[in-house]
Amino acid sequence: MLEKLEQLSDDLQDISSWLPFDRLPLVIAGPCSAESEQQVISTARELAAAPNVKVFRAGIWKPRTRPDTFEGVGQAGLQWLKAVKDETSLLTATEVAGAKHVELCLEGDVDILWVGARTTVNPFLVQEIADAVRGVDVPVLVKNPINAELGLWLGAIERLHNAGIRKLAAIDRGFSTYVEMKYRNDPNWQIPIELKRLIPRLPLICDPSHIAGSRDLIEPISEAALEFGFKALMIETHINPDEALSDSQQQITPRALIELLGKLRARDTTPSDEHVRSEIARMRSAISKVDSELINDLAERMKWVDQIGELKKQHNIAVLQLDRWESLVEDHVARAKQLGLDSDFVKSVFELIHTEAVKRQL
C-alpha cells in the first residue's frame, strides 16, 4: 500500500498550479449554505477584499442530520455561484454527494468540488463521484469521514486519483464523537498528520468551523492547525450569521474573518535562517539521543520483566499483582509531577508499558 500511496503522492499536481495564492494561509470562505442570491453575492463581495481568500464556498445541496431542516436551495444556487465568479476574482466551490451533483456543477461552471464528511464514509457514492469526474480536469477536496478512520479517507482519495484527478486536497473537519468535549467535532490531529505522512504532497486544509461548532473556538483551532503545518483553512462566513439557515453558531461575518486573518500567520516548515536551522538540528540530535536512551531503558526494563515472569511461573504466583501496579503508578506520577510532566500523560505511558510487561509474562 505504501508504494501505491507514494506513487499517488508523486502524481499530484502542485496546489499552487491550480489554486494560485500569494499569501498564506490560503483561505476558502463563504456561507455554510447558499440561501439567496443577495446573501451569496454580498458575502462574496466582502470576502473578495480579503487578500488570503481565493475561493468562495457555499453548499447548495445540504446533507442535514435531521429532516425538516433547510436542505439547501439546490440547482438554483449554481447561478448565484456563477454570479460570484463574474463579479469577483474568487473561484467557486460546492459540495457534491453524487453523480447528478457533479454533472450539474460541471455544467454550471463551478471551479472546485468537495466531497462532504457524510459522503466520504460511503465508497459507493465516492466511486459514483469518481466515475462522474473521470476525464475532467477539476480539483476535488475530500473531507474526512465523520468517523475517526483514516482508511475511508485514504480510500476516497485513491478512488478519485484512480479516476484521473490530480488536483486533490484533504480537509480535516473533525470527527464525530460521543465523548463530551468543547468542540463539535474532535480534530484528532494525528489522523490528518498520518494522512500527510502517507501522501506527503497532498495539501491539508483545516475546517475550523465544523471542528469548533462555535464562533469563539475558530481562532484557537486555526492557530493549532497552522502549528501542525496546515497551509489552508476553510472558514464558514455569512453576511448575517445569526440568521443563517444552517450552522449559524459557527459562522462569522466577512469582517470578523478579515480581523481573524490579520492575527494569523502561517508557520514556516523549513526555516530560511541558517542559525535557526542549525539550532533546530542541534536540538533534534539531543532529542534523538534521549529517545535512544529511552529505548535502551525500555529494553532493560523488559529484561527484568522476563526474569520476574520466570520466577513467578516457577513459584506459581499470578502475573498481575494489582497492588504493586497501583503503588508503582502512584509513585511514578508523583515523581513525574515534580519534574513538570503531565499526570495523565505519565499514567498513559506506564499503562502501555505495564500492558506490554504483563503480555510478556503470559
Ligand code: PEP
Ligand atoms: C459543510 O461544509 O457545510 C458541510 C456540510 O461539511 P461536512 O461535510 O464537513 O459536515
Ligand code: MN
Ligand atoms: Mn456547515
